[in-house]
Structure formats: structure tokens, C-alpha cells
Amino acid sequence: MGESIRRVEGRVRLGPLTLESGEVLPEVELAYEDVGPAEAPVVLVCHALTGSHRTVGTSAAPGWWHPLVGVGKAVDPRRLRVITFNVLGGQDGSTGPRSIDPRNGRPYRARFPFVTIRDMVRAQRLGLIELGVNHVVAVIGGSMGGMQVLEWGLMYPDFMDLLVPLAVTPATSAFAIAFNAVGRLAITSDPAWREGEYPEDDPPAVGLSLARMIGVLTYRTPEQFARRFGRSLKHGWGHDHREVAFQVESYLLYQGEKLVERFDANSYLYLLKAVDSHDIGRGRGGWREAARGYRARIVAVGFRGDLLYPPEEIRSFVEHLRALGKDAIYAEVASEYGHDAFLVEGEQVGEILRRHAPELFPDPAPASADPEGAALLAASRSASEKTVPSPISG
Ligand SMILES: CC(=O)SCCNC(=O)CCNC(=O)[C@H](O)C(C)(C)COP(=O)(O)OP(=O)(O)OC[C@H]1O[C@@H](n2cnc3c(N)ncnc32)[C@H](O)[C@@H]1OP(=O)(O)O
Numbered sequence: 001m002g003e004s005i006r007r008v009e010g011r012v013r014l015g016p017l018t019l020e021s022g023e024v025l026p027e028v029e030l031a032y033e034d035v036g037p038a039e040a041p042v043v044l045v046c047h048a049l050t051g052s053h054r055t056v057g058t059s060a061a062p063g064w065w066h067p068l069v070g071v072g073k074a075v076d077p078r079r080l081r082v083i084t085f086n087v088l089g090g091q092d093g094s095t096g097p098r099s100i101d102p103r104n105g106r107p108y109r110a111r112f113p114f115v116t117i118r119d120m121v122r123a124q125r126l127g128l129i130e131l132g133v134n135h136v137v138a139v140i141g142g143s144m145g146g147m148q149v150l151e152w153g154l155m156y157p158d159f160m161d162l163l164v165p166l167a168v169t170p171a172t173s174a175f176a177i178a179f180n181a182v183g184r185l186a187i188t189s190d191p192a193w194r195e196g197e198y199p200e201d202d203p204p205a206v207g208l209s210l211a212r213m214i215g216v217l218t219y220r221t222p223e224q225f226a227r228r229f230g231r232s233l234k235h236g237w238g239h240d241h242r243e244v245a246f247q248v249e250s251y252l253l254y255q256g257e258k259l260v261e262r263f264d265a266n267s268y269l270y271l272l273k274a275v276d277s278h279d280i281g282r283g284r285g286g287w288r289e290a291a292r293g294y295r296a297r298i299v300a301v302g303f304r305g306d307l308l309y310p311p312e313e314i315r316s317f318v319e320h321l322r323a324l325g326k327d328a329i330y331a332e333v334a335s336e337y338g339h340d341a342f343l344v345e346g347e348q349v350g351e352i353l354r355r356h357a358p359e360l361f362p363d364p365a366p367a368s369a370d371p372e373g374a375a376l377l378a379a380s381r382s383a384s385e386k387t388v389p390s391p392i393s394g
Pocket residue numbers: 050051052062063064065247248250251252254255258340343344
């Protein structure tokens with residue numbers, strides 16, 4: 001970041017935390033990134049499955065959401081204080097399966113308790129209080145991050161002014177749970193998983209890799225694969241069923257390997273379970289009834305071709321909110337990235353935020369005055385598609 005922009009990475013200690021299940025984690029810590037002026041209005045960002053608290057990052061290592069959050073972007077840390085926590089159950093410094101259980105001095109691994117999206121949100125609320133934050137202007141997140149956004153709005157309805165759930169439905173569908181179940185089975189049936197007791201340098205690589213490959217199939221679209229790979233061959237066409245004949249196979253294998261390099265298999269299992277737990281209506285009379293509890297304004301975004309969280313379901317959710325008299329709008333983004341578009345189409349999501357919440361996300365001041373900001377801008381991806389206006393956008 002430029003010298004003028006404050007960026008802190010740290011950990012907050014929360015002490016014991018009673019989970020939704022009734023189990024108690026005796027010592028909980030959350031890793032966080034805190035970027036922007038300390039006195040500025042706070043935007044809380046919630047990360048997705050394999051993201052981390054490094055939302056903005058640095059010019060040398062831009063964070064996972066650099067297309068949307070950063071100098072010159074819609075969520076600009078020159079005027080907003082942007083805070084992200086690594087989720088409870090995560091693997092980037094927050095308490096999770098890799099952490100030491102203080103009761104016996106051993107890593108939890110597969111003995112870590114089941115955590116839900118609500119547990120993640122409660123931990124973050126305690127984390128914000130530790131950081132001296134009692135109100136945020138917006139909570140933003142996509143996918144598993146969007147689940148946290150929806151829960152934030154019900155668990156602490158007056159804590160924020162605006163909720164921005166992206167690529168998420170009010171409850172995880174049977175179809176999405178089914179893919180998660182297959183992913184988990186891929187990991188747990190790899191003999192290298194060893195009931196979670198694998199050494200750090202010998203993880204269940206085949207299982208985790210396979211789980212990611214299955215996941216990637218649901219995060220993208222047939223259109224993207226057709227355009228990128230078509231039937232292009234990697235090697236000459238042979239007759240061995242073990243060969244990697246097509247480019248698309250090579251790509252998928254690489255995506256699997258890449259995750260093995262950067263993610264813990266046990267944490268992946270727990271986070272998939274947390275995703276399965278997502279249902280804003282659980283214990284609240286169903287999602288339609290639960291929706292009555294929102295008090296903050298909502299700008300919800302769906303992504304064309306999202307197999308897991310179909311835009312039409314998000315749109316119906318917003319229609320229901322509006323029928324309840326809530327201040328909610330829906331906008332849709334077209335992208336061949338499908339579900340993953342929430343991560344890469346930052347320019348389009350930024351346009352939606354500027355249009356519907358200009359008081360928080362005004363047109364950016366040029367980043368050129370800040371050389372590091374310009375470098376971050378250059379690092380972001382260009383969006384090729386345009387935002388699709390929705391008839392129910394305000
Ligand atoms: C951006 C980050 O910070 S990632 C690390 C933190 N984690 C996160 O942010 C979680 C969320 N992020 C993600 O899910 C992803 O990073 C996304 C969706 C944002 C982008 O996905 P990517 O995998 O980077 O994009 P994409 O699908 O274009 O794949 C590109 C990779 O496939 C490789 N590739 C492309 N075609 C082929 C092929 N035929 N055979 C083998 N590899 C191939 C590219 O070389 C490239 O490799 P690289 O990642 O080492 O540069």
C-alpha cells in the first residue's frame with residue numbers, strides 16, 4: 001500500500017466461545033486485516049471458502065478481492081476502513097483444525113467441533129468489539145461470505161447500514177450440499193487423510209485435489225470451458241485411459257494441485273460443512289419468516305450461470321423482501337465465470353455499489369496520485385462483460 005494508507009494484519013483473542021451446537025471452544029483467536037484510516041467508516045468484508053482475511057493485500061501480493069477492494073476501486077481504503085477476519089474454522093491464523101487444543105496440547109484436526117455460519121458471524125462480532133468497532137456502514141461478501149452477510153443482518157440487525165450479499169441464496173440448496181458431500185468423500189476416502197491425522201508435509205493430496213476439481217466444475221460455466229479449451233489436446237491422442245489428453249483435464253488437475261499447495265484438507269472439510277449449515281430460516285420459522293428480521297438496506301447481486309446459487313433464487317428472495325416492505329434491490333451480473341464471477345468481476349460489482357450506494361461508494365479519486373495504488377489497479381483483471389440491469393433494481 002502507499003505510505004499514506006494504514007494496513008494492519010493481526011489477531012484478536014476472544015477467549016472461550018460457545019458454538020451453536022453447544023460445544024465450547026476454550027480459546028478462540030481470529031486473524032484479521034484492517035486497512036484504511038482508523039477513524040473512517042468501517043466496511044466489513046466476509047471471505048468465501050478458500051479466501052482469507054487478506055482482502056486488500058499489498059502491491060507485492062494483492063489480496064483475493066483486489067478487483068473490488070483497493071485504491072481506486074469501488075471499496076476504497078483511502079476513505080473507508082476495510083476489515084476482514086479469517087473465518088472461524090479457517091486455516092490462515094484463526095482458530096481451526098490446525099490450532100492447538102489447549103485442553104490437551106494437540107492440534108484439533110478432525111476433533112475440531114462442527115462450526116456454522118452463525119458461529120463465524122458471532123466470532124466476528126466479538127472480534128470487531130475487540131477492535132473497538134460498534135457499528136459498520138456495510139457488510140459485504142460472496143458465496144460463503146454472502147452467507148455470513150445474510151446472517152449478520154439477522155443476528156445483529158442494527159449493527160450495519162447496508163448488507164451486500166453476492167452469489168448466495170437464503171439457504172444452501174440440496175444440489176449444492178450434494179456437491180459438498182462428494183468433495184468431502186473425496187478427501188476422507190483418500191488413505192492419506194488418516195482420519196485427519198496426516199502430517200503437514202504429507203496431506204491427502206489426491207482427495208483434496210479431487211474435491212477442488214469437483215468444486216471448480218460448479219464455480220464456472222460450460223461456456224467458459226468451451227471458449228477456453230474447446231476440444232484442444234494437451235498431448236497427442238492415445239488410447240490409455242490414464243493419459244491427460246485434453247487441455248481441460250490438464251487445467252482441472254492444475255486447479256486441484258494449486259489448492260493442495262495452499263489449503264488445509266481438514267479446514268476444507270469443516271468449511272464445506274459450515275456451508276451446508278447455511279439456512280437463514282433454521283430455528284426462525286423458515287427463510288420467508290426469517291426475512292422479516294432484516295433492518296439494514298440490502299443490495300443483493302446474482303451472477304448469470306451460477307449453478308450453486310442461481311440468480312433467479314436470489315431475485316425471488318429480494319422480491320420477497322420488497323413485498324415485506326424492506327429496502328432491498330437486486331442486480332445481476334453477466335459473466336462466463338458463473339459463480340466465481342463475484343471474485344473476478346469487481347468492476348461490474350463496483351458499478352452496482354456506486355449506483356445503489358453512492359454515499360458510501362462514490363466514483364473513485366484517480367489512483368495515479370498514488371503510485372502503489374496505480375500498481376494495484378494494474379494488477380486487477382479487466383472485466384469484459386457489462387452489468388445487466390434488473391427490472392427490480394431501484
Ligand atoms: C487471487 C488469489 O489471491 S488466489 C489465493 C487466495 N484465494 C482466494 O482468493 C480464493 C478465491 N480465489 C479463487 O477461487 C480463484 O483465485 C479465482 C476464481 C479468483 C481465479 O481463479 P484462477 O485459478 O486464478 O483463474 P483461472 O481459472 O483463469 O486459472 C488460471 C490458472 O490455470 C492455469 N491454466 C490455464 N490453462 C491451463 C491448462 N490447459 N493446463 C494447466 N493449467 C492451465 C494458468 O496457467 C493459471 O495458472 P496460475 O494460477 O498458476 O497463474
